Amino acid sequence: xxxxxxxxxxxxxxxxxxxxxxxxxxxxxxxxxxxxxxxxxxxxxxxxxxxxxxxxxxxxxxxxxxxxxxxxxxxxxxxxxxxxxxxxxxxxxxxxxxxxxxxxxxxxxxxxxxx
Amino acid sequence: xxxxxxxxxxxxxxxxxxxxxxxxxxxxxxxxxxxxxxxxxxxxxxxxxxxxxxxxxxxxxxxxxxxxxxxxxxxxxxxxxxxxxxxxxxxxxxxxxxxxxxxxxxxxxxxxxxxx
Numbered sequence: 001x002x003x004x005x006x007x008x009x010x011x012x013x014x015x016x017x018x019x020x021x022x023x024x025x026x027x028x029x030x031x032x033x034x035x036x037x038x039x040x041x042x043x044x045x046x047x048x049x050x051x052x053x054x055x056x057x058x059x060x061x062x063x064x065x066x067x068x069x070x071x072x073x074x075x076x077x078x079x080x081x082x083x084x085x086x087x088x089x090x091x092x093x094x095x096x097x098x099x100x101x102x103x104x105x106x107x108x109x110x111x112x113x114x115x
Numbered sequence: 116x117x118x119x120x121x122x123x124x125x126x127x128x129x130x131x132x133x134x135x136x137x138x139x140x141x142x143x144x145x146x147x148x149x150x151x152x153x154x155x156x157x158x159x160x161x162x163x164x165x166x167x168x169x170x171x172x173x174x175x176x177x178x179x180x181x182x183x184x185x186x187x188x189x190x191x192x193x194x195x196x197x198x199x200x201x202x203x204x205x206x207x208x209x210x211x212x213x214x215x216x217x218x219x220x221x222x223x224x225x226x227x228x229x230x231x
Contacts, residue, residue, distance in 0.1 A: 004158070033217070042119075042205050042221030043159070056217045091158065100209050101147055101166045104219065106158040 002026065004107035006092050012113045013082045021077045021110045025094030032075050033104060034067055035091040043091055049075060050098050082114045117142050119208050121222035128196045129230050136191040136204050136225045144212025148189040149219070150180055153203040162204075165189060176200070196229045203227070 005024040013019050025032050031050055035043035036059075045059040051072035060067070064083075069075040079086055089109040095102035118141045128134045140146055147166055151159040163174025170182045180191045191204060206222040 031217075033219070040224075042207075042223050043219075044221070045218040048217040059218065093159075100211060100217070101164075103149070103161050103164060105161065106151075108156075108158040 004092055004094055004105055006090075006107035006110050008110060009108060010111050010113075012115065014115055015082060015084060017082050018078065018080045019082055019112065021079075021090050021112070023075045023077070023092030023094075023107060025073065025075070025092070026096075026105055027073075028096070029094035029105075030072075030097050031095040031102065031104075032069055033093045033095075034075070034077050035093065036061075037089045037091055037109070039088075046077070046090075079112075082112075084114050087112055087114045117208060117210050117216075117218075117220045119206050119220050119222040121204075121206055121225045123225050124223075125226045125228065127228045127230065130198055131195050134193050134196045134200070134227065134229070136206075136227060138189045138191065138206030138222060139187050140189065140206070140208040141187060142208060142210040142212075144210050146189075147209040147211055148180075148182060149207040149209075150174065150178070150189075150191050151205045151207065153205065153224070159205065162191070198229045198231055201227055201229045 007022045034046040037043045047067045048056040049069040064080045066078045091109045093104040093106045095104045120139045149164045150162040165182045173179045203224045205224050207219045
């Protein structure tokens with residue numbers, strides 16, 4: 001079956017522009033996660049959705065970052081007034097239920113470069 | 116606070132030899148432990164996980180990992196390495212006592228290079 005998909009795969013933005021990154025989770029998956037992965041580092045948690053509810057947004061680095069999942073399926077991560085330090089790969093993952101033991105399945109990521 | 120350490124930035128192994136990629140962790144309660152692999156320009160792929168039960172966990176592509184509670188370790192192993200195993204490997208942990216803690220904490224990754 002289809003895995004997690006993300007679009008665009010690559011995004012170049014000028015400093016100060018707004019960007020929107022899309023995640024299509026595996027159909028029927030309850031949980032959805034966003035991570036930020038800097039070059040040569042492990043992923044860093046950004047936010048978590050259980051269906052349409054955003055239950056944890058403690059990892060969002062600033063109020064310029066906003067995520068939504070209005071119908072409990074597709075999610076969008078929006079970054080306003082992008083800065084160079086926002087350059088990273090943004091990963092989306094989904095898991096079947098709300099349980100912490102579930103395996104997370106990852107999309108290919110969106111590589112954001114801010115010039 | 117939860118943390119994961121992967122003490123080796125890079126591991127070099129000759130093809131056909133056994134390989135070990137090390138991971139140690141720190142949590143308040145009991146850990147849920149995961150290994151993922153990342154190939155260039157591709158997403159993270161799940162290899163295996165430890166939740167409870169048998170300390171030796173078998174996963175995809177012939178990999179296995181052993182949970183050692185006293186040493187707080189979860190090292191990834193494979194009896195005979197293949198060149199195609201060359202990739203970046205990540206260990207991750209979640210604390211099972213933190214009911215509202217949805218965060219998976221990741222190590223910095225270990226680059227595994229298998230030489231023919």
